[in-house]
Amino acid sequence: MSDSVIRAAHDVLIVGGGGAGLRAAIAIAETNPGLDVAVVSKVYPMRSHTVSAEGGAAGVIADDDSLDEHCYDTVSGSDWLGDQNAIEAFVREAPRELLQLEHWGCPWSRQPDGRIAVRAFGGMKKKRTWFAADKTGFHMLHALFQTSLRYAEVTRYDEEFVTRLLVDDGRVHGAVAIGLMSGRIQAITAKAVILCTGGCGKVFPFTTNANINTGDGMALAYRAGAPLEDMEFVQYHPTGLPFTGILITEAARAEGGWLLNKDGYRYLQDYDLGTPTPTPELRSMELGPRDRLSQAFVHEVEKGRAADSPYGPVVHLDLRHLGEALIDAKLPFVRELCLKYERIDPVHELVPVRPVVHYMMGGVSTDIDGATPLGGLYAAGETACVSINGANRLGSNSLPECLVFGARAGRAAAEYASAAGSTPSVVEAQATDEVRRLERDLLGKRPGGESIAAVREDMQATMEEAAGIFRTGPAMAKGADTLAELQERIGDVDLADTSRSFNTELLAALELANMLDISECILQAGMQREESRGAHQRTDFPARDDERFLTHLLVHRNPDGRSRIEHMPVTITRWVPGERVYGR
Amino acid sequence: MADSIRLQVSRYRPDTDAEPHWQEYDVPLRKEWTVLDGLNHVKNEIDPTLSFRWSCRMGICGSCGMDVDGEPKLTCGTFLTDYEPGPVTVEPLANFPVVRDLVVDLSDFMAKLPRVKPWIIRDDDHRTVEPDVEYLQTPEELDAYKQFSMCINCMLCYAACPVYGLDPEFIGPAAIALAERYDLDSRDQGTRERLDVLIEHEGVWGCTFVGECTRVCPQHVDPAAAIQRYKLKAAMATVKAFLLPRGGR
Structure with missing residues (x-):
């Protein structure tokens, strides 16, 4: 079978082995042990970007908290663009999923009596964020990965990159993948496919995201005919380290850290976020939502009140008053990262920070079971848009999102696969076409003189210019024109590396093609949304416009390759759109 | 400069x-x-x-x-x-x-990792237990295994280990540290199962306690200590097997 274009057949194929993908795999193995499930990932699962999440995972557990309050915080945090049926399911199931992780060994931080400890987080009115010091994502991912090893029935294809979904008659039947070590290009067929490939921060130059976050699943779905949703909403995290973009967790502020301008002034008080208090107030000041804090930074720069650094304007995160004992107990990774990458000790010194691209609210449009409009295709985690995050995600909602919707998508895909028929023979021809495309168009190509790095750099600069914290119609239109030129240039990309073995240049070329498609979707949706909501702030349309835009935008790909935007209503169950109020 | x-x-x-x-x-x-x-x-x-x-x-x-x-x-x-x-x-x-x-090529480690059963083992099979409430674990109980849970599988300890260099059958520092991480976890009941794996002849015995693994670890995990503890556990098990009826099980 190994020389055939079809390498293997499974019931469910999961693309991506991070938090959502592994949770989906375990859900299928537990609920449908008879099904044959496989996980294909371009990195070993424990390298997935879930590993970098720091602050925590939200789930109602404290006695003074309620599901309704978590719902309301999430709905208002989303600027009323989140779908409330999805948010209600998410909030209801998050605590059980986090308990499940506890049973699987996640070393959650504890109260003295042994119960789970929770901390405050931005935009949350109650303490409900579970944490494992400040390496929460790392511990969750390793607990999931190590637990997944129990299920020997789960097949893994590690370090294999999916290049195309196989689709026939509106249904997905598997994928074509390149084995990085072997260089072998073959199809893996499946009755259902779940995309769990994470976000696409690498379309921007300055991001907390890892090198692998190139939006592969979004691009695969888009090209296969599934629409992307809420793509115009890009989250800037307010506190990244200059130069590297390394994330300094919101937990630093939840534990009591302050944001200061160059005069040592807690400037957030000037932006309708409340008044300063010595100890943190929930939903106030430094514990406001990320979109509002990142926007306040830009205004401080405009007023000339930001500090200078070799890498542009910064503000300061002040943790000194927290003391060494608390920092070492609750924020050890923050201290380690500051010492290593800034040569600054936050116990004694101010930490320079600036907003940094962190998270995509948008993604592959799904229902609350992770199903896309394409038969047999599912998505979960940052790749997907359910949409619980709407126009702005609250910190610590994304880790439980991976668990809740990973498990839901796993169960739904298992049910679909159990009822699905056999793989049509046309799939083999499609796979052969894809193998030929990769062999001839990429590996066997004559040099065209363009460099991958140069096109990628131009794309990133274009996106920063056009789709930053504040946007305008003309700037986005100009960016879209530049992207069209870059799409031409990528056709002339020169692959110097013709080796079959671990060809990371080929990988980079395929990732770049994915990112260019996604960049275009971000700008097209951004141009259509003529209002300001959450993370999408347009200086030419500064107000929220519920009359025209209390709606999701879906980006479809037309057969000619161009994008087409459609509207989809927001689901409102119990919380009518209102003003977002923080600090008062 | x-x-x-x-x-x-x-x-x-x-x-x-x-x-x-x-x-x-x-x-x-x-x-x-x-x-x-x-x-x-x-x-x-x-x-x-x-x-x-x-x-x-x-x-x-x-x-x-x-x-x-x-x-x-x-x-x-x-x-x-x-x-x-x-x-x-x-x-x-x-x-x-x-x-x-x-x-x-990391295939060797990826094949060895599941052998030490790096997951929570309970007498009640938790595959079927629906979680309603957490297993209690005090901060002190957490501290008992915390450092061994910090391993990022970066493989620096295998690259530094002179024993692994000579004998690829040696299960190696990171895998043993992870076994110890679960053994020390108050929620786990799988020590005996892991010991059975690790006292096989190439499990822990290959280690000559050079300590290079601990020195190079970027996460300050101490695999050398984990290996030492396993040798002690294995020795104790051998003594029990000798002295007690039914091998002390």
Whole structure:
């Protein structure tokens, strides 16, 4: 079978082995042990970007908290663009999923009596964020990965990159993948496919995201005919380290850290976020939502009140008053990262920070079971848009999102696969076409003189210019024109590396093609949304416009390759759109 | 500070090269730049055919381990200025088969990891237990295993381990540290099952307690201590088996 274009057949194929993908795999193995499930990932699962999440995972557990309050915080945090049926399911199931992780060994931080400890987080009115010091994502991912090893029935294809979904008659039947070590290009067929490939921060130059976050699943779905949703909403995290973009967790502020301008002034008080208090107030000041804090930074720069650094304007995160004992107990990774990458000790010194691209609210449009409009295709985690995050995600909602919707998508895909028929023979021809495309168009190509790095750099600069914290119609239109030129240039990309073995240049070329498609979707949706909501702030349309835009935008790909935007209503169950109020 | 520093990089492409050879690249020397930044400069500006793994660039994903001047290091946390005036050598991690350039084959570790059962084992099979409430665990109980839970599987300890270098059957420092991580977890009841695996002849006995694993660990895990504890547990089990009826089980 190994020389055939079809390498293997499974019931469910999961693309991506991070938090959502592994949770989906375990859900299928537990609920449908008879099904044959496989996980294909371009990195070993424990390298997935879930590993970098720091602050925590939200789930109602404290006695003074309620599901309704978590719902309301999430709905208002989303600027009323989140779908409330999805948010209600998410909030209801998050605590059980986090308990499940506890049973699987996640070393959650504890109260003295042994119960789970929770901390405050931005935009949350109650303490409900579970944490494992400040390496929460790392511990969750390793607990999931190590637990997944129990299920020997789960097949893994590690370090294999999916290049195309196989689709026939509106249904997905598997994928074509390149084995990085072997260089072998073959199809893996499946009755259902779940995309769990994470976000696409690498379309921007300055991001907390890892090198692998190139939006592969979004691009695969888009090209296969599934629409992307809420793509115009890009989250800037307010506190990244200059130069590297390394994330300094919101937990630093939840534990009591302050944001200061160059005069040592807690400037957030000037932006309708409340008044300063010595100890943190929930939903106030430094514990406001990320979109509002990142926007306040830009205004401080405009007023000339930001500090200078070799890498542009910064503000300061002040943790000194927290003391060494608390920092070492609750924020050890923050201290380690500051010492290593800034040569600054936050116990004694101010930490320079600036907003940094962190998270995509948008993604592959799904229902609350992770199903896309394409038969047999599912998505979960940052790749997907359910949409619980709407126009702005609250910190610590994304880790439980991976668990809740990973498990839901796993169960739904298992049910679909159990009822699905056999793989049509046309799939083999499609796979052969894809193998030929990769062999001839990429590996066997004559040099065209363009460099991958140069096109990628131009794309990133274009996106920063056009789709930053504040946007305008003309700037986005100009960016879209530049992207069209870059799409031409990528056709002339020169692959110097013709080796079959671990060809990371080929990988980079395929990732770049994915990112260019996604960049275009971000700008097209951004141009259509003529209002300001959450993370999408347009200086030419500064107000929220519920009359025209209390709606999701879906980006479809037309057969000619161009994008087409459609509207989809927001689901409102119990919380009518209102003003977002923080600090008062 | 000089403007640039020379990297001597080990190159190997199995389709064309009989054996690895050195290639030199001059890269800018900046105080913020890590060895990984230098390699990315090479990849983006000088020679796109150089292959290496990397991802998070913040010391947590464990992808970018390489031998830098002969020492196993995470290249994303190793600064070029520490090697002034250079040249600095960059090689694939020792003790592993080389796939290509700086990329090594981790299949051996990935096959060994499940053997030590690195998951919570309970007498009540938790596959069927629906969680309504957490297993209580005090901060002190958490501290008992916490350091062993910090392993990022970066493989620096295998590259540094002289025993693994000589005897690839040795299960190795990270896997043993993870076994100990679960043994010490108050929620776990699987010590006996793991011991059965680890007292097989190449489990823990190969270790001659050199301690290199602990020295090179970027996460301050102490695999050498884990191995030592296993030897003690194994010895105790042997004594019990000798003295008690039914082998003390």
